[in-house]
Amino acid sequence: MTAEGTSAEGTTAAPAKLGTRRSTMATTQSQGVADTITERTGRAIELELITSFGDVTKAHLTQLGGTGVFVNALRDELVAGAIDFAVHSLKDLPTTPAEGLVLAAIPERDDPRDALCARDGLKFADLPAGSKVGTGSPRRVAQLSALRPDLVYVPIRGNAETRLGKVASGELDAVVLAYAGLGRVGRRDDVTDVFEPEQMLPAPGQGALAVECRTERADADLAYLSSVDHPATRAEVVAERTVLSELEAGCAAPVGAYAECTGGRLRLRAAVVATDGATAVRRERTVDIASPEDLDTAVGLGRDLAREMIAEGADRIVAEAFAERDTP
Numbered sequence: 001m002t003a004e005g006t007s008a009e010g011t012t013a014a015p016a017k018l019g020t021r022r023s024t025m026a027t028t029q030s031q032g033v034a035d036t037i038t039e040r041t042g043r044a045i046e047l048e049l050i051t052s053f054g055d056v057t058k059a060h061l062t063q064l065g066g067t068g069v070f071v072n073a074l075r076d077e078l079v080a081g082a083i084d085f086a087v088h089s090l091k092d093l094p095t096t097p098a099e100g101l102v103l104a105a106i107p108e109r110d111d112p113r114d115a116l117c118a119r120d121g122l123k124f125a126d127l128p129a130g131s132k133v134g135t136g137s138p139r140r141v142a143q144l145s146a147l148r149p150d151l152v153y154v155p156i157r158g159n160a161e162t163r164l165g166k167v168a169s170g171e172l173d174a175v176v177l178a179y180a181g182l183g184r185v186g187r188r189d190d191v192t193d194v195f196e197p198e199q200m201l202p203a204p205g206q207g208a209l210a211v212e213c214r215t216e217r218a219d220a221d222l223a224y225l226s227s228v229d230h231p232a233t234r235a236e237v238v239a240e241r242t243v244l245s246e247l248e249a250g251c252a253a254p255v256g257a258y259a260e261c262t263g264g265r266l267r268l269r270a271a272v273v274a275t276d277g278a279t280a281v282r283r284e285r286t287v288d289i290a291s292p293e294d295l296d297t298a299v300g301l302g303r304d305l306a307r308e309m310i311a312e313g314a315d316r317i318v319a320e321a322f323a324e325r326d327t328p
């Protein structure tokens, strides 16, 4: 054992290795979490850049056969022991737990809302009929179609900068992206309108991050990783993700869910909307929660709301959306 390894307090321990994708958004959010951990615990952290399939493929996200394309490369590095921990966008994380890995921390959530970036500073309500709005997400297309069936929704992918470029070039009139992601790539000034949850529910976990490490090393790694855990955010995203797993849906499903944990209460709103926006099941429910650490209550809330929605046909809407996706 080295001198560093045996030192007290861990202050001279070798830097922890944080694996990150290479995109601006990934490195920004990874660096942000690393800085906060170092600030709170003194633990040094170094970033390791990793290339993931989701970053290089040209296929539409919805055609990649589901969830996890952004997280799998990082998970492989974790399991192999090449890195100590990883920071994911929580909404990209499949709801089924990964074997051998543990969600070490869920930091405080950023703005969870979706944002419109339109030409000429236009608001969503002021886009002329027939305007072309780019988004690759079935959840956004469905909810936007319910609000404005007179607009044309164009599937796009690529990083935020690529998508914004299609508005700048005139190819599209607007794009819809997560507000949090735009902030992380320094493009908050491109936002011309923001969707309140009453208009459009964000994806489960949107705006939140997940810090993941190996189960077998969790005792050592949690010593510094738990410094960024935010229990209220964890309760919220657990409720949101339970809706998704109960509906047997993934990140490519037309499911919006948004929970708020404040003042001893947990409020959950969810929507499942058919791709054309015409059919929808929307529900909300609030429960008392004695402590944000009471995750059983968060799971129970998500499960009860999802079951209520399934009784109203939400599972059929999800199944139809998948059938459409799988039709060439």
Ligand SMILES: NCc1[nH]cc(CCC(=O)O)c1CC(=O)O
Pocket: 089, 090, 091, 092, 176, 177, 178, 179, 180, 181, 182, 205, 206, 207, 208, 209
């Ligand atoms: N699906 C890609 C993805 N994963 C996380 C974000 C944004 C940041 C977040 O929601 O945490 C985005 C881009 C987007 O949806 O606009």
